[in-house]
Amino acid sequence: MSFKLAASPHQRIPTRTSKLMFTVALAALPGIAAQYWFFGAGVFWQLLLAIATAVASEALILKIRGKEIASTLADNSAMLTGVLLAISLPPLAPWWLVVIGTAFAIIMVKQLYGGLGYNLFNPAMAAYVMLLISFPLQMTSWHPATGFGAHGYGFIDAAYLIFTGFSSEGFSLAQILSGIDGVTTATPLDHFKTSLTQGYTSSEIIANNPQGMLAGIGWDWVNLAYLASGIYLLQQKVIRWHIPVGVLGGLFVAALVSFLLSPDNTATPIFHLFSGAAMLGAFFIATDPVSASTTVKGRLIFGGLIGLLVYLIRTHGGYPDGMAFAVLLANMCVPLIDYYTQPRTYGHSEETPLEDGKGESS
Amino acid sequence: METTLNLVKLGKLWDFPGGIHPPVRKSISTSHPIKRLPLPDHLYLPLKQHVGRGGQLLVAVGDHVLKGQALSSGEQGALPIHAPTSGKVEAISDYPSAHPSALPETTLVLRPDGEEHWCERNPIDTPLQQPKSVLIEKIATSGIAGLGGAGFPASRKLDGAPESLEFLIINGAECEPYISCDDMLMREHAEELATGIELLVHILNPAMVLVGIEDDKPEAIEAMAKATEGLNVLVKAIPTKYPSGGEKQLIQLLTGREVPTGGLPYQCGVVMHNIGTTYAIKRAICDGEPLLERVVTVTGEAVEQPGNYWAHFGTPVRHLLEHAGYKSKHGRRIIMGGPMMGFTLPHANIPLVKISNCILVPSEQELPMAGQEMPCIRCGQCAEACPASLLPQQLYWYSAHKELEKAREYKLFDCIECGACAYVCPSEIPLVHYYRRAKSELRQQDAEALKSDRAKQRFEARNERLEQAKLEREARHREAVAKRQAAVANRGSQNQGAQEAVAAAMARVKAQQSDQPPAAIIDEQGNLQPDNQAAIEARAKRKEEAAKRRAEKAAAKAKQMEAESPTSDSLASAKDPRKAAVAAAVARAKAKAEAKKAQSAETPDEETSVTEPSPEPSADTPDVDPRKAAVAAAVARAKAKAEAKKAQGAETPDNEASVAKPSSEPSADTTDVDPRKAAVAAAVARAKAKAEQKRREAAESTSDQTEQEPKTQPAPAPVANENAADAKKAAIAAAVAKAKQKAMERQAAAKSEDSSEEDA
16 A cells, blocks of 8 residues: 655645636626726727737747646636736727737736746736837727717727727727717816816816716726625635725825815815726736735735825826826835735734835725 | 733633634544554554654563553653553564654564553552652653644643643644544543643642633533533633644633743743643553553544544554545545644554544545645735744745745744645645745754854864963973973983993994904995994994904913813923813814804804805905994904914914804804894804914815915914924814814705805
8 A cells, every 4th residue: 555645734725826817807797897888899809809919928938938838827817917908908999009018918027027926016007007108199098988889889890990990880990089979088087187287176077077976977887896896806705805995095095185185176085986997906906916915914005005106196197097007116115015014923022013104094 | 910810711712813714524533432443463662752752662572561561761851652552572673653754763563462461550549649740750751742743741841830830721622624532532531631630730730720622522612611610620612713723822812822932831821731641641640551542533534434543552554444444445645643734644554653643534535635836926815824923925935945044034933834824825835845844954054054163163172272282282391301401410420420431432442443444444334324323333332342252252262272282282382281181172072062053053154154265255245234244354353363463472273262263153143133243243254264264274284294384374374383293283173174164064055045145
C-alpha cells in the first residue's frame, strides 16, 4: 500500500480564482443590460471585441513567455479585463479603439509585469486612461441615453458604426451622436460641468434638464444596476465590502461637504453617487484584488482615496469623470497603504500604525 | 485582572479574528461508544513521541517486559515510554516515525504475549493531601505528554506555572473537523475528567477553572457540566469556529488575553491542558497507570466502521484500519490528525504515538486533492481567515520568493500553521507548506549564523589565548634565562676545575696533533666541517688516547718481552737468561693466543691489513676518513719510532711484540662498528703489516745468512742485524709470523673485497 502525500490542510473551500473572475463578469450583466437599453447595441460589439482581443493577447504573450496557455486562460482574468474595459468605453467607439485598449491592458499593464497577480495597476483602467489621453474625441463620444429603440439604429447598425464609422443607412457616427431629438450629446456629468462654467447654479441645471430621477436619464439606471450587482457580489463573498464602502463613502462625504459649503455650484452627493462610473468603479473596478490594498484598514483607505479623487477630478479636473485616474492614483499608493496598515498580530503589543491622514472614510 | 475574572464569571466570551467554518463531519465517528481494539501482533514504540528528545533505553532486545513497565527513562525534558502491554522486546531499530517526514526513529518493537501482566502499579491514594511536587513527579514519570497537539510534556506545563495562576483552562474545543476523540472521552469519562481537573487544581491552585467546548458537542458539554457540579469549574460552550481549539485562540476566546509572541500561556496567567491529557493525569495519579493508550478517531468515508478506539501506542495504523473496515478502493490518502493540520502517511505501517488523535481516510470526493496551484491574486481572503491577524499573502509572497527576512518581518513565526489561509485560498496555494519551508530555512539560517558567531568567538578566544600563552611563555623563558645566568655565575668557580681539565686535554691533543704532520690534514678537514670541529677534535682525541693506550700496552708487552727476551736474545743481550726464557715463553704463548684470537675475530681490518700490500696507505689512499687514518698512521709511525728507539736502546728485537701488536689491535677494533675507526685500525694494521713484512724478510734473510737486508731497512735493521746471529729466535719469530700470516690469509680469502676497495 502506498498513499498519496499532500500538504495540510486537506480540506478547502470549493471557490476557485476562475470562478471568482467569472462571477464578477457575470455580475456585470444587469449593468450591461441597462447600458444596452439606454445606449444601444454598441456595448454588445464592444464586449465581443474586447474579450476576443483580451484572450488573444493573453494567449500570445503566454506563448512568447513559454507558459501554459489553456490553464492560464481558464482563470478568466483576461476575459474580465476585457469586459470591464468594454463597458467603460462609449458604445459606438470605433473597433480599433477597444482593440488597442484591450491589447494594451493585457500586454503592457498585466503580462509585462508578470501576469496575473503581479500587475501594479488595474489593467482596464490603465488602458482606459491611455485611450482617453490618446484618443480624447473618440473616448468622450457618448450619445444620449434615449431608451431602447429610440436611437435609430439596431444591432447590425451598431456593428456598421463600430467597424466603418457609418450606419447601414449611411449616417455618420457624428450624425448619430448629434441626436435624433436634439438632446445634448454630453453626459450628465459633462453637461453639469459645462453648465456650471456658464454660470448656472446646480439647481437651475437640474431644473433645466430633467435628467431622470437621480442623475440623468439612463445613467441612474445603469448605476443602480451595478449597485445591485455589487450587492450580489458582496453577498456571494466574491468581493469584500471595504473598498466599495470606501469609494462610495469617500465620494459621498466629499460631495456632501462641498455641497453644504456651496450648494449653488456643486452637484448633490446623490447625483455624484449615481453618475458616470461611480457604482461600476466602486464594485467592479476598485475591487480588483491584485492592484488593491490587501489589509482591511488599507482597503478602506484605498477606497476612500478613490472616492475623494473621483470627486476632485469631477469637480476641479479637466475631465468630466475621474474613476480611471482615481483608481490608478490609488494603485500607486497601495504599497504605502499596505505597509502602514498591517494588522496587529496576535501576541504582539499594540503598534501605532502611521495614519494615512486622508482617511475621511474611516 | 479582577475584571477579567468577573467578566468571565458573568459569562462573557471574547472572539478571535478570522477563523473559518469548514464542514465539521464529526457525527461520522460519534455514533458508537469508544471501542477497544484487539492487540496487534507487534507494537512499534518510538522512543521519541513528543516535542523534544527521546529518553534513554532501559531494556534490551529479548527482555520480557510487563504492562506499564518503563522502557526508557525521562531525563532533561525527555519523557519515558512504557510498555503498553506485557510481552517480549523483539528488536530495537530504526523505524519510520509518525511525523510528516516519516523519518526513521529509534523504535522498540514489542511482541505482546497477550497476558496483559501488569507491573506493580503505584497509585497515589490521597493525592489531594500530597505536595504538588509529588504529583508533578508522578505525571512526569508516567510519560504524559499533551495529547492535543504538539505533545508538550504535561509536567513541564505544571512545573513552570506561576504561584498565583488565574486560569486553568481545559481544552475540549476539538475544533478540527472529523476528530471526536475528546468529545467521546468527555461523554463517557466525565467523572474521571472531573477528578483529573481536581488534581490539576490541587497542583496549580488557579483562581478559576474553565472548560472550553465547542457548541457543536452538546452531549459533551452536558456531561462535563454535570460531572463538575460542585467544583469551581465553569464549562463554557464556545462558538464552533476553526481554530478555536488552538491554545492561543482558546485563551483569547475565554479570557480575552493573548499569549505574548514567543511566550508561554502562563505569561498571561493561563495554563491549558487538553481533555485527553487531563484523563491521563487522573489515570496516572489515581490508578498508577502510566500513559499507555489513547482514544483515536478512525474516520473518513473510506472506512466502513468509523468510530473511536482505545489504541495502545505503537499500534500500526494498518491494524486500526483493518478493524475499522478500510475500503482500499476509495481511500488513497491516510491522514494522521485532522483535515486541517494532519499529515499524510506514506504507508499504513506507521505506529500510533502519543500525539496521534485521528486517522482520517477520506474518499476523493470527500476531500479532493488540491488542484493546480494558481497565482496569488492578493484577494486577501487568507488575511481575513487568519486567526493570528497575519497577512498570509505577504508571507506567501516573501516565502515563495525567498525573501526570508521580509517574511520574518511580517511575523512568520507567529503563524500557528492552522491552515485557515490555505483553506480559503481560491488559487489553491498550499500556503502553510510555504510557511513551514520558510520557517525551517530561517531556523537553519539562524542556527548557522549562531554557529558561525560561536565559531568566530571561539576563534577569537583561541587567538587571544594563544597570544596570552605566548606572552606567558616568553616571560617564563626570560625568567629561566635570568635564573640560568645567575646559576652559571654562581657555579662558575666550581666548574672552573673541570673546565680547565677539559681545556687542558684539548690543548694536549692539539699540541700532539700539531706535532704530527697529519695536523695539517686535520686542519684541512676541519675547514670542510667547521661545525663539527669540537666533536672531531674530541673524537680524534679519544682515538688518540685509545691508540696511545694500545701503544702503551704494546710497549708494556714489548718491555715484558724485552725482559723475557734473554732466552732468545741471550747471545745478544746480557740479561737474565732465566727471565728472558720465561718471557719468551710467555710471549710465544701470548702470540699464539692472539693469533688464535685474531683468527676467530675475522675482522675486515685484518683482512685489509693483509691483502693490502701498499706500504703507505695512511697518507696516500683516499680513505673513508683520511684524517683519522693519517692520525693513526702518525700514531703508528710514532709508535714505530718509539719502538725502534726502544729496541735500539734496549738492543732487543721486539719482533715478537710487533707481531703480537697487529694481532691484538684488530681484536680491540673489531668491536668497534665505526668504519672510520676501522679504517684507522686498518691503517695501523697496514703500517704494522709493512713492518712485519720487512721483518719477515729480515728473518728470511737471516735464515739465509743474507747481510743486505739491514741496510735497506733502517728501522728494524738493528734488530735484524742483531737477530741474524740468533737463528733460533728468528726461526721462532718466522714461524710465528708465518702462522699468523697464514691465519690472516685464510681470513682474507673468506672476506669480501669491500674494504680493500675502500682502501683502493
